[in-house]
Amino acid sequence: MKNAQLWKLKPEAVVKPWGLVHSDALRLTGVQVGVGELWIGSAQTGPGNLSNMLGEPPRQETLAQLLREAQLMGDSALADFIGAGAVNYMRSNPHRGKTEAWCVRVADGHTGVAAGPGSPEDAEQLKKIIQSGSLTPDTTTWSDEVRRLFGLVEPLQGGEIFLVPAGALHTIYAVGQESRLVIDEIQEGYGDCLLPTLSKILMVQNDLLSVQVHPDDQTVADSVEGRLYLYQDLQSNPTVRVCDFGRRPGEYPELGFELVDPEAGLRRVPPLQAQVGHGHRAEATVLDPHFAKCRLALSAAGTYSLGVCCASYHVLHWLDGTAELRAPDQAMMVRRGETVFVPACLEDEVRIAPETDCEIFDDFFPDIPHIVGFFGSRGATPDQIEAALNPPRVAPK
Secondary structure: OOOOOOOEEEOOEEEEEEEOOOHHHHHHHOOOEEEEEEEOOOOOOOOOOEEEEEOOOOOEEEHHHHHHHHOOOOOHHHHHHHHHHHHHHHHHOOOOOEEEEEEEEEEEEEEEEEEOOHHHHHHHHHHHHHHOOOOOOOHOOHHHHHHHHOOOOOOOOOOOOEEOOOOEEEEEEEEEEEEEEEEEEEOOOOOOOOOOOOEEEEEEEEEEEOOEEOOOOHHHHHOOOOOOOOOOOOOOOOEEEEEOOOOOOOHHHHHHHHOOOOOOOOOOOOOOEEEHHHHEEEEEEEOOEEEEEEEEEEEOOOOOOOOOOOOOOEEEEEEOEEEEEEEEEEEEEEOOOOOEEEEEEEEHOOOEEOOOEEEEEEEEOOOHHHHHHHHHHHOOEEEEHHHHHHOOOOOOO
């Protein structure tokens, strides 16, 4: 595409009641302000949503606006930005639910997740407990029976990976003054978004997220097209909060438990790994039909091309290190904490030249057969590939 280029994306902070407290704000004002989410790769639009501003090269518009301009020029122009596979997917799936995945970056203190009830009977029992109003936000006070019904998995460790299918009742927590949890999340792009994925960083300090559940694609389609009446617009807001412990309005336990699928449950993902030359390593952390997330460990010894090419855009987020990112007519320095959007038409031309050893998350829309072939040709066994594509339900620790 003419004038195609790389774009640094400015992060968007979202204040949440359970967020990571900014110590300077607390020290200087006494007000506990918690940043719960950083949206780092989003083209979401509409109320309650954010799209990242294009930061470098400077341009006073968002990623969503950039993609909308491309769409007005036709599917071919949009495909140059996000890939033909992504365009076809969104055309055939105009109403999308919310499957997501978590990569645990930091877990300090008392941390955990809920994997969801394991049977319809357990779900019904849990529903009664939640509707009674007796549940507190301090998970350490929950009885053994409540912990069993929620399927608590604790403590968490950095490097753990979980897939959260639609229908899985879940929450995330870090309870105690010294407890903190940082999770890198990828999920489906929903609503009118032109990007099939949304990349975030979740942060929790001495609190827990609401107990929630997400609908699948078909449920959202049925609600939008009038085959199913629900009292929440799942197209624009696919997160149904079952219990928020009185912090905010908008708790829907009846709707939530209609959507709970005890067969879904949290899944523990075993990553696939491959050596890709010059001391570089690629790890497929999540492989789902909706999204893929790879972790790249790059050595300063040599350049790296986006080896797991899928004719897709890439959202590259630097976890550590410094590198020069090179396109045919462009070069930019990228450092820890920065995020770059790579248009699909530049995918096979981009090179990463690390100045130091680098760790990078690479989010994109997957071509599953291509990814399987990539890792299979580099030593991944059929059993390992099957476990990555169909990860087992997590067992409580």
